[in-house]
Amino acid sequence: MLMLAGILTCKAQVKKDSVWTAAYEADIYRKFYDQAKSVLTDEVIRSDFVKYLANRFKTELPNGLESITADSLTRMSYKFGKEYAFSHSIKPTDMIAQYTAWTPVTEQTIREGILLKWIQADLVNGNKYCDCYIRKLKILYPDKLLTPPPSDVMEKAGNECRAELRSAHGGTVWTAAYEAESSTSFDNELKKAVPDSVTRKALVTYAIGRFKTELPYGFESLSADSLTKLSQKIGNDFYASYPGEKAEVSTPPTPWTPAIEKEIRQGFLDVWPKKDVVNGNKYCDCYIKALKTKYPDKIPLPPPHDVMEKAAAECKGAIKKH
Secondary structure, three states, rough: OOOOOOOOOOOOOOOOOOOOOOHHHHHHHHHHHHHHOOOOOOHHHHHHHHHHHHHHHHHHHOOOHHOOOHHHHHHHHHHHHHHHHHOOOOOOOOOOOEEEEOOOHHHHHHHHHHHOOOHHHHHHHHHHHHHHHHHHHHHHHHOEEEOOHHHHHHHHHHHHHHHHHHHHHOOOOOHHHHHHHHHHHHHHHOOOOOOOOHHHHHHHHHHHHHHHHHHHOHHOOOHHHHHHHHHHHHHHHHHHHHHHHHHHHHOOEEEEOHHHHHHHHHHHHHHHHHHHHHHHHHHHHHHHHHHHHHHOOOOOOOOOHHHHHHHHHHHHHHHOOO
């Protein structure tokens, strides 16, 4: 996060009469890409990040990068870098480790990244966790922080700080407020996919029970990708245990449209390893084709569990063969 946020260190030197022409944009992209090489190891992620930066600057600075001061440009770059880091799944292995000086901005960025995933009704404990986490990193790195820290360092600091929180709350982070907001959040997210309130309530109750068992340290103990996969597994387990509820989940069949195909594809690619995006798209092509074979005109959303499971197994097998 810190590394992405601070990537831009200089202004692009181009003529005023070439603002956001194809040549100007290409020059901006090239300079950002060259700078990103010192931060991001993965070419796909690096290219995506640079495109994001260029598009954000193009929107915010129609008169070009040289229309604001160097300090303002650096602050804007920091803002866009944080936006990207907060909204995209980036693993420590995708980054090139570097040392970063401890500053108030460094601490605030770490805090923002943690609290972004924290239950909003429990921000008091979230800030206590952040204080503990930053304190432990400063003990290991008193002068400069290694970013990203090694995975074992982050895991150890995180577990120790969660243990402190559990100790302060009778041994659990699952306070009444934490559980209540989690339930409300899940219920709101499921309203479109599970319109029947009785089924939805049963699913939410089941999911919270499973999360409390499998995530004693709370949702913050998993990455976004891992949490999505665990949520999908819990949902599948629920419907496998309650076969009579399956028919109540699907909305009326919907005609195939490019938007529906895009939504299905994006759902998989959001959790697919970025380094394997080629196979990710092949999997999506196969999966959509399988659904269209089953439902050539209209598709129930979401499709029945057994249909999704069969299509997924066939497409995963097809990719392994290649």
